Amino acid sequence: MATAVEVHDLKAWFGKTEALHGINMAVEAKHATAVIGPSGCGKSTFIRCLNRMHETNPEAKSEGTVRVGGVDVYEMPAVDVRRRVGMVFQKPNPFPTMTIYDNVAAGLKLNGTHNRKILDDIVEHSLQQAALWDEVKDILKKQSGASLSGGQQQRLCIARALAVSPEVMLMDEPASALDPISTAKIEDLIFELKQKLTIVIVTHNMQQASRVAEFTGFFLMGNLIEFDKTEKIFTNPSDKRTEDYITGRFG
Amino acid sequence: MPNRNISLRRQMTDYFFTGLAASLSVIVVSALIAILAYLVLRGAGSLNLSFLTQTPKPVGETGGGMANALLGSVMILGIASLFGVPVGIGAGIYLAEYGRNRLGQLVRFTSDVLNGVPSIVIGLVAYGLVVLPQRHFSAFAGGVALAIMMIPTVARTTEEMLLLVPHAVREAAFGIGIPQWRTTISITLPTARAGIITGVMLAFARVAGETAPLMFTAFGNQFWSFSANQPIAALPLQIFTYAITPYDDWHRQAWAGALMLVILIVGTTTLVRFVFMRRMLGGAR
Ligand SMILES: Nc1ncnc2c1ncn2[C@@H]1O[C@H](COP(=O)(O)OP(=O)(O)O)[C@@H](O)[C@H]1O
Numbered sequence A: 001m002a003t004a005v006e007v008h009d010l011k012a013w014f015g016k017t018e019a020l021h022g023i024n025m026a027v028e029a030k031h032a033t034a035v036i037g038p039s040g041c042g043k044s045t046f047i048r049c050l051n052r053m054h055e056t057n058p059e060a061k062s063e064g065t066v067r068v069g070g071v072d073v074y075e076m077p078a079v080d081v082r083r084r085v086g087m088v089f090q091k092p093n094p095f096p097t098m099t100i101y102d103n104v105a106a107g108l109k110l111n112g113t114h115n116r117k118i119l120d121d122i123v124e125h126s127l128q129q130a131a132l133w134d135e136v137k138d139i140l141k142k143q144s145g146a147s148l149s150g151g152q153q154q155r156l157c158i159a160r161a162l163a164v165s166p167e168v169m170l171m172d173e174p175a176s177a178l179d180p181i182s183t184a185k186i187e188d189l190i191f192e193l194k195q196k197l198t199i200v201i202v203t204h205n206m207q208q209a210s211r212v213a214e215f216t217g218f219f220l221m222g223n224l225i226e227f228d229k230t231e232k233i234f235t236n237p238s239d240k241r242t243e244d245y246i247t248g249r250f251g
Numbered sequence B: 001m002p003n004r005n006i007s008l009r010r011q012m013t014d015y016f017f018t019g020l021a022a023s024l025s026v027i028v029v030s031a032l033i034a035i036l037a038y039l040v041l042r043g044a045g046s047l048n049l050s051f052l053t054q055t056p057k058p059v060g061e062t063g064g065g066m067a068n069a070l071l072g073s074v075m076i077l078g079i080a081s082l083f084g085v086p087v088g089i090g091a092g093i094y095l096a097e098y099g100r101n102r103l104g105q106l107v108r109f110t111s112d113v114l115n116g117v118p119s120i121v122i123g124l125v126a127y128g129l130v131v132l133p134q135r136h137f138s139a140f141a142g143g144v145a146l147a148i149m150m151i152p153t154v155a156r157t158t159e160e161m162l163l164l165v166p167h168a169v170r171e172a173a174f175g176i177g178i179p180q181w182r183t184t185i186s187i188t189l190p191t192a193r194a195g196i197i198t199g200v201m202l203a204f205a206r207v208a209g210e211t212a213p214l215m216f217t218a219f220g221n222q223f224w225s226f227s228a229n230q231p232i233a234a235l236p237l238q239i240f241t242y243a244i245t246p247y248d249d250w251h252r253q254a255w256a257g258a259l260m261l262v263i264l265i266v267g268t269t270t271l272v273r274f275v276f277m278r279r280m281l282g283g284a285r
C-alpha cells in the first residue's frame, strides 16, 4: 500500500474566510478516493489545493503541506505540479477554438513537444484511455472539441488531462452535468484509469462514490469528519454526522 | 374569456415592439445607404483611371488624380497599425489578465480619457514628439498621430473581448500545466480573436478618415513620395484641400476621393476578416 498524495494540516482561505480548517489525509496510490459532503463544505477547495489550482484565484491563500509522490508541491513550480496532478472539472471545458486533436495535444504542444509521431501516438493513446477514440477517430482534425456532445466533451477533457501523463487525476463532480449513460461511461473509465493512476473524485452522488471508490472522505464545513474505506463509511460510519449525512438527514 | 384577452394583448405588445425595433434598424441602415449612395452618385463618375494613376495638376488645369494621396493613406495607416495594434493589444492583455490593481485602473482611466481627446490635439502631440525634433513633416509623424488614436480603442476592446472568454477556458489550460503567458497567447487570445479583430478594424476605420491630426504631421504633398521620412499626401487631406476650392473639377475629385476612402476602409476590413476568420478552427501553436 503506497501513498500517492499526503495532506498535512491543510488550511485554505478565500480572502479572510477560512474554507478549510486543517485537513489530514493520505490518498492511496492507484485507487480511487471519493470526497463527499454537502454543498459549500470545501470539497472543491480541497482538491484544488492538491494541484495548486486554488492559488489561481487572486483572493486565495493556503497553508500546510501537500506531498505528491513524496515531494512537497510548494517546492515545485506550479505548472509542474499540475502536469503531475491532472484535473477534470464539473463542466466540460474543451478549448473552443481547437480541433479534437489539438485539444488533446495542447498540454504537450504548448510545452514544447512538436514531434508529429510522438503527438499522434499520445493523442491516440489518450483518447483510447478515455474511451473516446472510436467515436472521434475520423473527425480528429476536422471538428472542434466544442462540437461534441456533453459526455464526449467530458471524456475529451479526460483525454486532454491524460495526455501529459499525470500520476494523480482530480475530478470535481465530473458527471454531475451529464446524462445517465454518459455518467456510466465516466464511471467505467474511472475503473480502468485507477489501474494506472490515482484518482480523487468529488461527488454529490453517494451511489457513485460507493461504486467507484475504495476510500471515501466526508467533509463538513471545512473539516474532514471521517475518512475510511468506502464500505465502512456507508455501512458503519464512526461519526454521528457522517451517518446523518449518508442517511439523508441533512445536506 | 379573460385568458384569451391577456394573450391577445401580449401578442399585440410583442408585435408593436418587434415592429418598433425593426423600423429603427431600417432608419440606421437607410442613413448608411443614403450616404453611400450619394457618395457613389457624386464620386463614381470621376473615379477613373487617371484619378487612380496621376498626381494633382497645378491650379487652373483640369484632370490629374489622387494616386499619391491613396498611396500616402495606405502608408500612414500601415505605420499607424504597425505601432497602434501591437501596443493596443498588449495593453488590453495586461488589463484583462493582470490589471486588477492600481496600475490597471490608471491605464484604464488614461485610455478612456485619451479616447476622448480631440484628434487635433493628438496631431499637435505628434507634431511636438516627431515633427519638431526632426524639423520636418513626415508620413512617419502622421502614422504616430493615428497610432496614438488607435491605441485606446484597441486596448479597451481587447480587454473586453478577453474578459468575455469564460474563466473555465483558462482553468482548463492551467489545469494541464500551461503557464499563464502561454495560455494568454495560445488559448485566450485565439478564443477572443473575432472580437479583437472587430475592435482593431473599428479603430482603423475611425482613424482612416482623420484629417486634422495629419495637417501638421504628414502635411500633404502634391507629388509622389515613397518615403516615410518625407511629407506625404493623404486622401482626407487632399479631399479637404480640393473641397474648399472654387473649382468644379476639384469638387468632383474630392467626391471621388471620399468614395475612394470608403472603398479603402471597406476593402481592408473585408480582406482582414477574410484572412483571419477563414480558419476559425486554429490549432495549438
Ligand atoms: N471563489 C470563491 N470566493 C470566495 N469564497 C469561495 C469561493 N469558492 C468557494 N468559496 C467558499 O468556500 C467554501 C467552500 O466552497 P467549495 O470548496 O466550492 O465547496 P464545495 O465544492 O464542497 O461545494 C464555501 O463556503 C464557499 O462559499
Ligand SMILES: [Mg+2]
Pocket: A043, A044, A045, A172
Ligand atoms: Mg464544488
